[in-house]
Amino acid sequence: MPQSPDIPPGTLHMLILKTLQAGPLHGYAIAQRIHLISEDVLQVEEGSLYPALQRILVKGWAAAEWTQSETGRRVRVYKITPAGRKQLGAEISEFDRVMKAVYKVIETA
């Protein structure tokens, strides 16, 4: 199995928040969703996922609560907050700006 690439630094919060925008999810599901949508390119390790989630809770970008999953398991789901949406918007546009700049450099140089 090829080594999955590192998630670019600083983008993990954005990815998590973006995933949560569609609806509340638990930690494992967030990792799965990112993995799926990125067509198996991005692999979120637990080692970075949970500290990142805690960080998001501290910042108030998401709220966590315990609910029942479809299988009847007690799971902790994360729900994006209005502050989180604002943060997401800001991070996406910033990311966009940086990526455009990076492309420009790659293409011309």
Place this chain on the structure above:
Amino acid sequence: MMGEIWRRLGFLFHRSRFEQDLEEEMCFHAEMAGRARFGNFTLLGEDSRSQWGFGALERLAHDLRFAIRMLRKSPAFTAVAVLSLTLGIGANTAIFSVINAVILRSLAVRNPEQLVALNHSDFRNTPSRSFPYPFYRELRDHNDIFSGILCQTGFDSSLSVKGDAQRVTGEMVSANYFTVLGLQPYAGRLFRPDDETSAGANRVVVLSYNFWRRRFGGDGSIIGRVVDLNTTPMTVIGVAPPEFDSLRTGFNPDVRVPITMQPQMYLSDSMLDNREDWWLYVVARLKPGVTRQRAEATLTARLRRYRKQSNNGQPISEFRRRMFESTRVNLLLAGTGLATQAERGAKQLWILMAVVAIVLLSGCLNIANLLLARTAARRREFAVRLSLGAPRRRLIRQLLTESILLAFAGGACGIAFAIAGARLLTMFLTAGQNGVSIDVTPGARVLAFTLVLSLLTGILFGVAPAFQGTQVELTPELKGEQLRFPGTRIPWRKALVSVQVALSVLLLIGAGLFLRSLIRLRTMDLGFDQKNVLQATVGPTLIGYGQQQVLTFYRELGDRVARIPGVLSVSFSSIGLVSDSDWGSGITVQGYQPKEDDVGPDRNIVGPGYFSTLHIPIIEGRDFTERDHARSPHVAIVNEIFARFYFGNQNPIGKLIGPGGKGQVLDFAIVGVAKDGKYANLREEPQRFWYIPYEQYAETQDLHDLTLYARTTGDPMKETGAIRRVVRSLDPKVPVYNVKTLEEQIDQDLASDRMVATLSSFFSLLTALIAAIGLYGVMTFSMTQRTREIGIRMALGAQRSSVVNSVMREVTMLIALGIAVGVPCALGLGRFVKSILFEIKPTDQFVFITAIVLAVVVTLTAGYLPARRAASIDPTLALRYE
């Protein structure tokens, strides 16, 4: 932002729930991912938790908890360290809080930094802060440099309410005094401009808050009532604010009256219109934007003009012209108060500050030494922690936290110690002065000082052990095959010991100088015999006796006191001996033309038998007697210097002299020559002095309170009651004050010398002891290190004595090094203490040799003990050691 802090706090208080949540969540994740567990759960948990933490703060709390645990594990070490720090930091805080109160603290007035005190000087270079009232008035009414200008001076008087008389300290002030200072009354009102109109017209008094509480129990109805000050009825109009004592450090007047009441308060002629009476302190508030330089230039010009005008168009002599032209006014910052007697100890306080700083430094070195040994013993612990991945700086931080914690513990105890110490110090400083007290309650500045000092102390003694101790070679340490202590560390510690020896030599020399100077002061010939003499000032003038009544009163008092069985003889004088006051006088001498720049002799007026009572030898002629009264021929007694100065080799008996000034009448005939002695204080230069009988003086001038001197057969204090009873039997209203033995009076003059000598002796011995302990500790430690080596040497046939010798050689080296550093330091610092030494050079050989011998004996003893122990090592045991 606030939300985030709240969430973090929430985490802090529900920590266990958060952890459970996290764990459950991750177990679930692992299950879903089809693994039993994932990776390093502990690390992950820690990473997740750290998102919530307060970072540095939390680590600090952790370090502190650990530090407390470590210190509790070795209570003996902790107790010794905290105790030494309590003494060290406490002594520093105590002296600093007195310095703060006496020198640094700003007055509780509006914008104290704008206040300046006027000071003038001329080519004779005698700076003075006193000015005449007319000059003050001129300045007050016309100037563009000050936004306000006030004047003040102190006085003593009696205050009586319905015949109940009491002595009070007072201050005469210009009516704008409180306004310029920006003070509001505590009760009633303060002075208004119309309280300063003309001499004797403004009969109002403002009480100080403390006096109002003390004398009138804080009774508000006193306002509007009339009290008698020096028999002049005055209306109480208000109470001054409690937070303000006065402009003069340590001076707490009980009452304030308008400056125009001077004739009544001094019981003398008015000085208000006299252009040549220099008697008022002038303090002003600079206008914003006016520099001191500009104000000084303006004032200098004004004062020169004033002095020329005062000459009244008379021809100006060369001397006076030079005096006028060299007149200068300087402005001194007055925001922290004007100097008074409380400040005579300022220099002494700074010296003591330096002494206790050195004690603390030496104590710190000892604790650093102890810590070095301690960290050495903890090397294994550090090795384990380092190998588990703790960064070295984390260990250093941990160790520094421990030492700073120790320092803070010492600082906290030190403050308690300092409060008591500071009170004691101010007792030394204000000994025997009326109306003087210093508030040394530690304020914010003192607490900040202690805090910073503790922090610095902690870092000072902690930094070397922290860096040295954490330099650990992991592998050997963990395998238990310690190199034990790499060679670098011991020399380091030995250097510290040499520094300690140097510091203690320095302090011992200092203490020796102060002590020797004090002994000189105590044992010198004063020209009179201070043993078995009681003094008491008796004040019938304060309660309104007329001149004749006063004379009768003193004559009767003298007779009755002389009849007390324990009293041998009695006399009186106007200026008390060694009371730090003098009475400069002009002088007219038959056939002598005085020089203009001659300040003239000092004088005193005394009663019959003054010289025999005080055992002042009469060299030629006779003492004053009962027969030298008002109607008999006027007589005077002069001292030897006086006689030599004016008459050379001629016989002074029978020569005519008189007080200088106006008439220049030669109306006193010299009948005796008394031995030279000390008059105002013990440090004064020998000077010309003359005496006349007070009864003859009283013919032309008002008499002030006289001080009674009684020579007793036994302990003078035993006669106090009898003397007070005599005064009461004559008139119970007459105040008696200043009652003490003449020896006590002299001791008070020496109070600050005694303070420096006592405290510096104590602290220097303490420092020597600290150095001895340090040396003992290091040598013992290094002997344990060398057990094996010594064992081998002894096994190979070394004699005990040679072992002892080799150790003592090292000890001697350390001590010699310390002395070699300490002595030059003492020589260099000598000039800073020169001014407070009496008749002794700061390079006094006797003191230097004694101090060095003392330091050597103490430290050699400390070094000999471990040496002897090393020599008694059993070679077989020593070789098996380790």
